[in-house]
Amino acid sequence: MQDYLFAVIINGAIILSWLVLFLKNKKKGIEAIHVGIQTIVEMLPMILIIIGIMGIATSFVSPEKVSESLGDRSGLRGFLVISIISSFLQIPGVIAFPIASTLWESGAAVSVVAVFASASTMASILTLPIEMKYLGKKLPIIRIVLTYFVCVAVGLLTGFFYKILI
Amino acid sequence: MKIKSLFYFLFFILISCLIFALYPDKLMPSLHTTLSSLGQFALILPAIILLMGIFSVLVTPDMIEKNFGDKSGLKGNLKALFFGALMSTGPFYLSFPMAKRLIDKGAKPSAVVIFVSAWNGIGIIAEIVELHYMGFPFTLIRLTLNILFIFLCGIVAEYLYSLASKKP
Secondary structure (H helix, E strand, O other): OHHHHHHHHHHHHHHHHHHHHHHHOHHHHHHHHHHHHHHHHHHHHHHHHHHHHHHHHHHHOOHHHHHHHHOHHHOHHHHHHHHHHHHHOOOOHHHHHHHHHHHHHOOOOHHHHHHHHHHHHHOOOOOHHHHHHHHOOHHHHHHHHHHHHHHHHHHHHHHHHHHHHO | OHHHHHHHHHHHHHHHHHHHHHOHHHHHHHHHHHHHHHHHHHHHHHHHHHHHHHHHHHOOOHHHHHHOOOOOOHHHHHHHHHHHHHHOOOOHHHHHHHHHHHHHOOOOHHHHHHHHHHHHHOOHHHHHHHHHHHOHHHHHHHHHHHHHHHHHHHHHHHHHHHHHHHOO
16 A cells, blocks of 8 residues: 555656656657656566566565575575675666565565665676776775675664664 | 567566476466566656656756866765766666766766765665665665765775875
């Protein structure tokens, strides 16, 4: 129910902002729709594949197994494994959060979900060569190493605060 | 690019057909979860499309030229955080040439690191998706921590960078 409420509010607010933009500047309004659709069309195959993989994966892996290896009582091992795997990957947020919520619903701990969400989007060892091409060698290496620790801290603290506050 | 991802998609369909041929009993549960996830995604699709369009039209790369001329410390870092989050309407690899522009405009290493991390970590589109999927409490906690740590990371990175640059 809460899902629908947020979706309605956010869609309404954004459609309204677009209308304001369109009325102020018709050309920019139309260009915005054009660019938006173009970007989503490029991403759509990947989004559909990920949603499909998650659908199949959840029918094979039981929630018991997930919570056993990644849940609250599994200790640090599952957390560290997920943190390392996700720091290698570069997943756009639009795709990372559907995966994260599936993990969560399947019984993974909040800290594991948070470290996956942070590390898969921010730290990407596999794309380091692209980053170095533009920003030199030193700064990207420093950034990725630090970001890994940032993601571990954000993951653990999100789990901690979530447990205390909610 | 498009043809390649279409090819991946067909490959995925093929593999899933194979899986369901081997495990027919998994077909219905998989289909059920996939369809409900698709529905959940479709709910925020209009918002994603419009928001990506609006920000890519309004927040243009020229804004970097205008805003990163001075080498202000904290202010520059805050701007980097802000622009990183608002400009991230496209794929991650666009953040690097954009960050290169920051360097060319004389931005400090901390601003560059914060910009790239903000683009990928707290992008406006990603945060809308996070709110939709993970709920308000989770998003608020993780976002607050993320912003604090991205900032800290930028400052420490600049310090380490200056150390590394001193060595012959």
